[in-house]
Amino acid sequence: MNVNVPPGSISNSPQPTEWPEGTLTRVPFWIYHSPDIYALEQQRVYEGPVWNFLCLEAEVSKPGDYRTTFLGSMPVVVARDSDDEIYAFENRCAHRGALIVLDGGGHARDFTCVYHAWNYDLKGNLKAVAFEDGVNGKGGMPKTFCRSDHGPRKLRIALFAGLVFGSLSEDVPPIEEYLGEEVATRIKRVLHKPAVVTGRFTQMLPNNWKLYYENVKDTYHASLLHTFFTTFGINRLSQKGGMVVSPSGGNHASFSFVDKSTQGNDYAAMGLRSENEDFKLKDPTLLDNADEFNDGCHMQILTVFPNFVLQQIQNSLAVRQVLPKGLGETALNWTTFGFADDTPEMKTRRLRQNNLAGPAGYVSMEDGAVGGFVQRGVAAADGERAVLEMGGSGTTNEGTRATEAAVRGFWKCYRAHMGV
């Protein structure tokens, strides 16, 4: 194998940078713990031609509302100005670089950096510099100082179905094109009316962000690792369902329908751990599903590269934002939601079904840990690689979920951005 030491890497732990020959069916393990790759991701992925999910429109619904979030590791403020438009800018004072906004969100007329009181409007424009003209005729900024030459970096904003995306790139395609037609349609299927936020949690994952992102796109693992659903016959691979992958490879949606005609014994025959006939719920109201989108699809998991997940697990709806917090740490920000016209029954249903997902979710808690199992497992395996051959080697739409097509799609998109 061709081994190179990238510039800046620690000389006594060389990291191979050559991607294994050939297809997308091999992923080298150094990709999950190389500091050079991490730095490059900030530049080429998060600050590159991508749309980063920032927040829900519902979280900045009135002029003056703001939220703070991140574009990779770059702190960002999202605000709705008095013109009712949404703006986003780097949360970094143009003066000394301090955070302009310190809390997670709220309502404001403008923002003032606490350090030297430089003041910004809701668009991120520098509006005032304290003591700009000096004090008693002394000090102050030079006459040549022009406020409009100074300010935090501004993001381009794209709104889609109540989702706020931001980009630093001038070259990023329009949002519809970026999402791909099928993924766009499947976002609108769920977010067909304004969302109402019902809760927010952060789950800290002990692994590189890519391991979580692969996991979400990995339809193969769902019924094998998450035995809660399998046991109740909700997520058998024999159910009707499938997957779409966007042309870029970076976005996907997987979905399933209950198909009572195919309740087979495939799991029992294979003797897998997930078969457990005796497992019956004492209170099955948890699984009292309402077909709220009128299409029989009881589960849809959707991703948009590089950091967005939309979840519909029965009537449990959430968006998840995936943010890197270091080589081996990832913040998974969950925002659960419903709709303004939810009946009391639907509200209760969502409260109960939210047990299915989240940090304590019956079908998602494992995902909080399994990335860490890989991160620890590959600690000394820089020369080795993962195998992604389930369903062949392609990244195209599949009529089955027994495939790793969307995971390969992720790597196709990732490598195109990263140039690795």
Place this chain on the structure above:
Amino acid sequence: MAGITTERILALHAAYTRCIDRNELESWPDFFLDPCLYVVTSAENHRAGFEGGMIYADTRGMLTDRVMSLRDANVYEKQSYRHIVGMPYVIKNGGDEAETETPFMVMRIMHDGKTDVFATGIYLDVVHAAGGDLKFKKRVVVCDSSRIDTLLALPL
């Protein structure tokens, strides 16, 4: 025994935390009435008036199901908790029913010995004395932080 006294509330808390920390989760639902309300949420969500949580159960059956799921379905590394519970502040005591607020701290001990402060917060409880034993009619676990490390498997 009639009436709710601080001593009885303390005994309830001691038995509850002992049950979880000794991994006797099968008995955990017995601390609740049926129906009941058990919610694990965060201070931020609680302040915002959000009813839901990371865990939400409004029947004792749902608590039993969670234990069954933890035992038979969910995958997580072996771990245990150590609860340290503070003095209950009695907000209201109606004789048969009392409303209390009690601070807690939970350390999580992983199988390899790694020990961390996993959660701190308050229990917002409604305890009921019907039938003799004190039981939780409502227990809202308000964690100070909205951040959960890795996963929340065992109940708080």
